[in-house]
Amino acid sequence: MSRFVYADNAATTRLSETALSAMLPWLQEGFGNPSSVYRLGRAARRALDEARETVAAAIGAKPDEIFFTGSGTEADNWAIRGVAEILGQKGRHIITTAIEHHAVDHTVKDLEKHGFDVTYLPVDEYGHISLDDLRATIRSDTILITVMFANNEIGTIYPIREIGAIARENGILFHTDAVQAVGHIPVDVTAMEIDLMSLSAHKFRGPKGIGALYVRKGVRLPSFITGGAQERGKRSGTENVAGICGMAAALEESVQTLAASSAKIEALRDKLIAGLLQIPRTQLTGDPVNRLPGSASFVFECVEGEAMILLLDAAGIAASSGSACSSGSLDPSHVLLAIGLPHEIAHGSVRLSLGEENTEADVDYILETLPNIVEKLRAMSPLWEEA
Numbered sequence: 255m256s257r258f259v260y261a262d263n264a265a266t267t268r269l270s271e272t273a274l275s276a277m278l279p280w281l282q283e284g285f286g287n288p289s290s291v292y293r294l295g296r297a298a299r300r301a302l303d304e305a306r307e308t309v310a311a312a313i314g315a316k317p318d319e320i321f322f323t324g325s326g327t328e329a330d331n332w333a334i335r336g337v338a339e340i341l342g343q344k345g346r347h348i349i350t351t352a353i354e355h356h357a358v359d360h361t362v363k364d365l366e367k368h369g370f371d372v373t374y375l376p377v378d379e380y381g382h383i384s385l386d387d388l389r390a391t392i393r394s395d396t397i398l399i400t401v402m403f404a405n406n407e408i409g410t411i412y413p414i415r416e417i418g419a420i421a422r423e424n425g426i427l428f429h430t431d432a433v434q435a436v437g438h439i440p441v442d443v444t445a446m447e448i449d450l451m452s453l454s455a456h457k458f459r460g461p462k463g464i465g466a467l468y469v470r471k472g473v474r475l476p477s478f479i480t481g482g483a484q485e486r487g488k489r490s491g492t493e494n495v496a497g498i499c500g501m502a503a504a505l506e507e508s509v510q511t512l513a514a515s516s517a518k519i520e521a522l523r524d525k526l527i528a529g530l531l532q533i534p535r536t537q538l539t540g541d542p543v544n545r546l547p548g549s550a551s552f553v554f555e556c557v558e559g560e561a562m563i564l565l566l567d568a569a570g571i572a573a574s575s576g577s578a579c580s581s582g583s584l585d586p587s588h589v590l591l592a593i594g595l596p597h598e599i600a601h602g603s604v605r606l607s608l609g610e611e612n613t614e615a616d617v618d619y620i621l622e623t624l625p626n627i628v629e630k631l632r633a634m635s636p637l638w639e640e641a
């Protein structure tokens with residue numbers, strides 16, 4: 255019983271061999287500071303320049319539109335706080351959704367404390383916003399629309415191109431948190447009329463602690479970290495050369511293999527979804543069709559998500575729940591509540607997120623194991639007896 259199935263790729267992914275190989279030289283003999291003028295430094299600088307070109311090409315941007323950050327969270331903070339700082343005199347209204355990642359949600363909530371007015375667009379049962387709602391919410395003092403590309407909890411993919419067009423027509427900046435999308439589904443900042451976009455390496459088999467913000471040429475953003483003028487003076491601090499090279503290599507590989515790997519992962523996901531929906535009183539959460547290739551998220555009635563995660567862990571399966579008591583609150587996630595699930599049902603959420611390394615045997619093992627865990631927990635639940 256030493257089986258281990260990693261099914262939490264939306265939380266993080268295993269570093270790819272390609273990314274590791276791209277990183278090692280810069281952790282070993284190529285340790286120079288990219289700002290140094292001697293050969294060792296110049297080599298690191300060249301590696302950074304190449305990585306910037308690779309990242310830009312992967313998302314349809316130009317190299318000077320890419321700024322490296324320490325995480326996806328940092329990129330979200332910079333985009334949103336930066337626009338608020340630059341345009342705060344012009345207007346103080348920001349439009350977002352009820353289902354953003356905390357990196358966006360907690361950032362706009364912080365801005366509310368500083369006099370910004372935030373509209374949280376409601377979502378339907380699949381987690382979709384209405385584009386008519388979005389249009390109707392735009393005001394003369396709206397300075398930013400921030401809508402995620404794809405949802406980390408329920409897998410729903412948003413109509414980013416349409417949202418980008420609405421923002422552009424109205425002369426409003428558009429930021430998207432694309433951390434779950436980049437490397438997994440096609441992303442093109444130019445075609446999609448995106449002004450600002452956040453990404454993070456560890457969600458596409460790059461290393462942790464490195465991300466990027468795309469800033470469309472012509473969009474003014476203040477410096478986020480002052481200091482030694484790295485990242486063209488906008489984000490100071492000696493560059494994480496190995497991390498940046500690892501991110502670029504992982505992204506290039508993900509984008510090159512995207513069509514084949516997403517087809518493979520989708521087939522596994524669909525088998526998993528079909529199998530788990532055989533369990534009585536079980537619902538898929540998120541859009542059944544327009545969803546991330548690896549995302550399979552559910553609610554099981556009369557089951558505690560946290561208890562499921564612990565029993566799955568005991569059986570060698572790593573998954574997560576959107577109803578984490580461990581997050582310090584007994585409330586289910588804001589996403590599950592926003593899609594209209596009652597508290598008691600939202601408590602039974604489990605997210606399984608597959609990646610390139612998963613196999614059909616993994617899915618079969620989950621299908622053999624998980625239904626028994628649900629049954630066991632329901633057998634102990636007084637609610638189940640009533641139901």
Ligand SMILES: *Cc1c(COP(=O)(O)O)cnc(C)c1O
Nearest residue numbers: 325326327355357406433434454
């Ligand atoms: C993981 C994630 C983030 C945060 O990225 P980090 O690099 O871990 O800070 C932000 N948004 C979404 C949608 C995510 O899934």
